Amino acid sequence: MAPPHRPTSPTPARLFLIFAQIGLTSFGGGLSAWMLRAFVRERAWLSEEEFLNGLGIAQALPGVNVTNMGIWIGYRLCGTAGALASVTAVVIPPAILMVLIAIAFAWLERFPITRPALDGAAAAAIGLSAWMGITAARRVPRRVIPLAIMAASFAAVAWLHIPLLWVVLAGGSASVALEYIRLGNER
Amino acid sequence: MNPRVATLLGIFAPLSLLTIGGGQTIIADIQRQVVDVHHWMSAGTFVTLFAIARMAPGPGSLLATLIGWRVAGFWGALAATIGIFTPTCVLIYALARIWSRHRGARWQRALEGGLRPLAAGMILATTWVLVGGLEGGWLARAIAIAATALLLATKISPLPLLAIGSAAFVLLHAL
Numbered sequence: 345m346a347p348p349h350r351p352t353s354p355t356p357a358r359l360f361l362i363f364a365q366i367g368l369t370s371f372g373g374g375l376s377a378w379m380l381r382a383f384v385r386e387r388a389w390l391s392e393e394e395f396l397n398g399l400g401i402a403q404a405l406p407g408v409n410v411t412n413m414g415i416w417i418g419y420r421l422c423g424t425a426g427a428l429a430s431v432t433a434v435v436i437p438p439a440i441l442m443v444l445i446a447i448a449f450a451w452l453e454r455f456p457i458t459r460p461a462l463d464g465a466a467a468a469a470i471g472l473s474a475w476m477g478i479t480a481a482r483r484v485p486r487r488v489i490p491l492a493i494m495a496a497s498f499a500a501v502a503w504l505h506i507p508l509l510w511v512v513l514a515g516g517s518a519s520v521a522l523e524y525i526r527l528g529n530e531r
Numbered sequence: 532m533n534p535r536v537a538t539l540l541g542i543f544a545p546l547s548l549l550t551i552g553g554g555q556t557i558i559a560d561i562q563r564q565v566v567d568v569h570h571w572m573s574a575g576t577f578v579t580l581f582a583i584a585r586m587a588p589g590p591g592s593l594l595a596t597l598i599g600w601r602v603a604g605f606w607g608a609l610a611a612t613i614g615i616f617t618p619t620c621v622l623i624y625a626l627a628r629i630w631s632r633h634r635g636a637r638w639q640r641a642l643e644g645g646l647r648p649l650a651a652g653m654i655l656a657t658t659w660v661l662v663g664g665l666e667g668g669w670l671a672r673a674i675a676i677a678a679t680a681l682l683l684a685t686k687i688s689p690l691p692l693l694a695i696g697s698a699a700f701v702l703l704h705a706l
Contacts, residue, residue: 369690370588376654378689385686400646403653405626406548407619410590415620419627427627431620438589439596439612445587446580446597457701460667462586464700465693467671471678472689473658478679480651490648497652502659509549511653520645527637527644 354389354421356429363414363433368441375410375434376402377476379417389421396483404516410434489526493519535603536610538569543595543614550592550619561594571602592616670703 352358366378376399383390390398398420402412411431418430452458484490497515500506542564546557558581565571572580580601584594592615599611633639665671674696681687 367589375590381689386688396647396650397643400643400650401626401630402623403650404646405619405623406550407623408550408590408592408616411616411620412623415623416627419624420631424624427624431616434590435593435612435616438587439593439608442584442587442589442593442597443600443608446583446600460701460704461697463665463667463671464674464697464704467665467667467674467700468678468693468696469689470658470661470665470675471680471682471692471696473654473661474675474679475682477651477655477658478683480647480654484648484651485644490644493645494648494652494655497649498656498659501653501656508653512649515649516646519649520641523645524638524641527641 352387354387354426356418356422356425359418359422359426360429360433363418363430364437367410367434367438376413377472379410379413380476380479383417390417392479392483394420396480399480404512489522490519532606533603535571536606539599539602539607540610540614543599543611544618547615547618548622550615558594561598565598565602571598576601667700667704670700674699 362382366375366382370378380392380395384392384395395417398413398416399409402409402416405412411434414430414434415427418426418428420426422429481494484494493515497511500511500515501508542561546560549560550557562574562577566574566577577598580597581594584591584597587593593612595611595615596608600608603610630639662672662675665675678692678696681692
């Protein structure tokens with residue numbers, strides 16, 4: 345299962361640094377895309393499939409996706425110490441920065457360049473979300489049921505504005521049950 | 532210690548377990564508690580804090596930290612942060628432990644395989660919603676598309692990508 349080429353191996357300290365960096369620089373949200381970039385593309389510590397499996401679970405469970413992913417990836421790579429290092433890094437430094445930004449905000453708003461600079465960064469950040477969605481969609485098996493579930497969950501959230509709780513509960517349990525039956529028939 | 536600190540913990544800890552599919556689901560309820568029930572701030576102040584939380588890096592649920600800080604200073608920020616993150620963190624930690632013990636079980640593969648298409652659909656929907664709320668017209672949309680293409684084609688890190696997007700928007704906007 346291990347990727348053939350590992351330039352560096354994961355340690356709790358490295359996890360802390362990577363997650364702190366993601367937490368502090370991920371303007372515009374979509375932190376899971378930054379994680380996919382850092383752990384799969386840049387370091388190959390996880391396969392794309394392992395990452396997307398974790399993401400599916402992190403999204404279905406209550407909790408912030410990012411902290412869920414931090415614990416999931418941290419535990420998977422370095423056990424309890426890894427989980428603790430990752431979640432601390434993804435919460436505490438950005439929390440401090442957030443308060444500092446709130447203090448600086450009133451002052452920054454005076455400059456006319458602030459607005460367009462933020463709009464541009466926000467637009468590029470949407471690219472992250474789009475890339476992440478395309479990567480995840482590419483990995484969905486080309487069978488009728490998974491493709492229909494993907495399309496239905498997109499429509500439910502994007503067009504019908506159904507609360508996520510119901511999408512996850514109804515869509516998630518139907519999808520998991522169908523997959524369970526399919527895995528049973530495979531044997 | 533400020534009595535509000537305990538109240539903050541009491542508000543955010545239960546909300547933590549309701550944040551399914553990201554922090555957006557509980558925003559309305561936070562607003563109700565903070566503005567209508569406890570009268571800690573006006574609706575206008577709440578919206579400003581929300582905008583700052585969206586703009587700043589890090590998880591969007593750090594809005595809780597900002598509210599805690601606003602309501603009761605350092606201890607308020609700490610209590611709100613612990614409240615919003617701890618319950619769900621314990622939950623997923625327990626699950627991660629169970630997961631590694633039963634690797635390859637049928638129920639586990641069904642959960643993984645079943646949830647992935649759902650996650651893909653929800654991420655694409657998030658993108659759709661974000662594009663709808665994008666400010667800056669066609670120029671911003673063009674930058675979003677260019678950024679997507681760049682991410683698909685290269686190994687560019689997100690931070691330089693956002694810097695390029697920001698600079699491009701400022702330059703083209705000025706023309």
